Amino acid sequence: xxxxxxxxxxxxxxxxxxxxxxxxxxxxxxxxxxxxxxxxxxxxxxxxxxxxxxxxxxxxxxxxxxxxxxxxxxxxxxxxxxxxxxxxxxxxxxxxxxxxxxxxxxxxxxxxxxxxxxxxxxxxxxxxxxxxxxxxxxxxxxxxxxxxxxxxxxxxxxxxxxxxxxxxxxxxxxxxxxxxxxxxx
Amino acid sequence: xxxxxxxxxxxxxxxxxxxxxxxxxxxxxxxxxxxxxxxxxxxxxxxxxxxxxxxxxxxxxxxxxxxxxxxxxxxxxxxxxxxxxxxxxxxxxxxxxxxxxxxxxxxxxxxxxxxxxxxxxxxxxxxxxxxxxxxxxxxxxxxxxxxxxxxxxxxxxxxxxxxxxxxxxxxxxxxxxxxxxxxxxxxxxxxxxxxxxxxxxxxxxxxxxxxxxxxxxxxxxxxxxxxxxxxxxxxxxxxxxxxxxxxxxxxxxxxxxxxxxxxxxxxxxxxxxxxxxxxxxxxxxxxxxxxxxxxxxxxxxxxxxxxxxxxxxxxxxxxxxxxxxxxxxxxxxxxxxxxx
Numbered sequence: 001x002x003x004x005x006x007x008x009x010x011x012x013x014x015x016x017x018x019x020x021x022x023x024x025x026x027x028x029x030x031x032x033x034x035x036x037x038x039x040x041x042x043x044x045x046x047x048x049x050x051x052x053x054x055x056x057x058x059x060x061x062x063x064x065x066x067x068x069x070x071x072x073x074x075x076x077x078x079x080x081x082x083x084x085x086x087x088x089x090x091x092x093x094x095x096x097x098x099x100x101x102x103x104x105x106x107x108x109x110x111x112x113x114x115x116x117x118x119x120x121x122x123x124x125x126x127x128x129x130x131x132x133x134x135x136x137x138x139x140x141x142x143x144x145x146x147x148x149x150x151x152x153x154x155x156x157x158x159x160x161x162x163x164x165x166x167x168x169x170x171x172x173x174x175x176x177x178x179x180x181x182x183x184x185x
Numbered sequence: 186x187x188x189x190x191x192x193x194x195x196x197x198x199x200x201x202x203x204x205x206x207x208x209x210x211x212x213x214x215x216x217x218x219x220x221x222x223x224x225x226x227x228x229x230x231x232x233x234x235x236x237x238x239x240x241x242x243x244x245x246x247x248x249x250x251x252x253x254x255x256x257x258x259x260x261x262x263x264x265x266x267x268x269x270x271x272x273x274x275x276x277x278x279x280x281x282x283x284x285x286x287x288x289x290x291x292x293x294x295x296x297x298x299x300x301x302x303x304x305x306x307x308x309x310x311x312x313x314x315x316x317x318x319x320x321x322x323x324x325x326x327x328x329x330x331x332x333x334x335x336x337x338x339x340x341x342x343x344x345x346x347x348x349x350x351x352x353x354x355x356x357x358x359x360x361x362x363x364x365x366x367x368x369x370x371x372x373x374x375x376x377x378x379x380x381x382x383x384x385x386x387x388x389x390x391x392x393x394x395x396x397x398x399x400x401x402x403x404x405x406x407x408x409x410x411x412x413x414x415x416x417x418x419x420x421x422x423x424x425x426x427x428x429x430x431x432x433x434x435x436x437x438x439x440x441x442x443x444x445x446x447x448x449x450x451x452x453x454x455x456x457x458x459x460x461x462x463x464x465x466x467x468x469x470x471x472x473x474x475x476x477x478x479x480x481x482x483x484x485x486x487x488x489x490x491x492x493x494x495x496x497x498x499x500x501x502x503x504x505x506x507x508x509x510x511x512x513x514x515x516x517x518x519x520x521x522x523x524x525x
Contacts, residue, residue: 006511130401136404143431148429152436152438153438166521167522168436168450170515174509175450175451175466177505
C-alpha cells in the first residue's frame, strides 16, 4: 500500500446509524461533530452530525485505518467526494422504515459509483419489517443499473452486524485484488 | 432409482416446437438431442414421455429466441415449459432451462421434475388443489429447491402451501410466490442446520398461517435448502460454466460462513467456473459447490459466456501484496474469519 491514508467511509441519510456503526468498531470513542438537530421534521433525534464522524482502528503493526462518517444532510453532499476519494471501501447505511429508502438507495449508489465505480461498496438497511421485500427490491434495482452490491438487513447497534458489513467489504476488496492478480498473469 | 410399474405411470406428451426458417445449427442439434434422449429414457422415468402435438401436450419445449405467440399463451396459463438455449442463462424466470450441449442425466432429472410439477406444485396452485410431494420428489434432492424456483416464476402471492411432516402435522407455511414463509423457531433452525429434509414434506394448498410467527424471507428458505441439498452441483449447473451473481442474497439474515461470503464476493467481482472460484475464494470444493447451489436456489446465479468472464481492474503486484497484508491485519484486529 502507498503512504496515503487508509480509510473506510460510512455514509447514508440522517438517522441511518453511521455514528452508531463507527462507535461499534472504533478502538477509541469516535470524534463526532454533533450538534442539536434543528431539522426535527426530517428526522426526530436530538443531535445530528454536521461535518463528520471519525473513528480509528489501530492495527498491530501501527497502521491506522480511519473510519469516517459523512454528514447525513443532502446539503453537505459535496463532502462525500472529499471523504470517499481513496477510501478502500464505502458502507452505505439506510433506514428501511422510511418511505424514502428506495429513492435514497438510488441517489447514494449513483453518487458513489460516479466518484469511483470500482470502489467496494456494501449496503446495510436497518429497521426492515419482517417479511418486507425492500431488500430484494433494492438489490434488483441496483442490479438493473449494473451495480452488484451486497444489500443486507442489519441492526448497526449490534457489533456483529457492523462486522458483517466490514467483512463483506474486505471480501469484495480481496476478490477484486485476486481477480486483478489473475488478469495480470 | 425407484420407478413405478409401467401401468402405474402416467402418460405425458411433449410438444417440441421446431424452428421455422434458418437458425443457429446448435439449436437444431439441441432439439434433436432432446428428442433422442426422451426416446432413450422411455420406461425409465416416473411418467411415460412421448412427443406429441401441441393440442394434447403437457409440456412445451422451445428454443431461445422463438417468438411464436403460442409460447406466451402457454406461459400465461402457467403450464410447464422447457427452454433450450445455446448459452448459459440461469435467470429465475426460466425454471426449466436446458443449455446445449446438455447431458442425458439432466434431461432425466428434468423429466421427473416436470412430472412432479404436473402432479404437484402446478395443480396445488390451481383450484383443483393437490400435493406437491410425490414418490419421485422424495428421492430427488432437488425437488423442493426446484419447486421453490417454480413458485417464484408462477408468482401467485394469493395462495399458500402448507408443509406437513410425517405425522401429517403442519410445520411450514409457504406463500405461493415463495417470497415468504412461516414456521416455528425449531423448524426454522432445523432448516438452517440442514436437519430437516424438505423433500420429505408434503406440500398442499391450504390457508394462510394464523399463528403469531412473523413471516420470514423465502430467500432464507431457498438458501439453506439449496445449500444442504447435495454436495454435488445442482443438475442445472455444470463444472465448466462460468457463473456470476446478479445480486447478493441478504446475508444479514443468512449469517454466512466465511467461505460462503468469499464465494459470493468472488462471483460478484467476476464470473468464474467451479475450479476458478475454489481458487479465488480459497475454499474447499464442497464449500464452493454448496454455495453455488445455494446461490442457484435463490435465483441469483447467472451463467455467462467465457468472453464475459473477465473484467478486472489491473493493479500492480506491490499494491496487491500491500493490500493483502492490510486485509489480514484488519481481520486479525476485528477478530474476523481469516482465509483458509
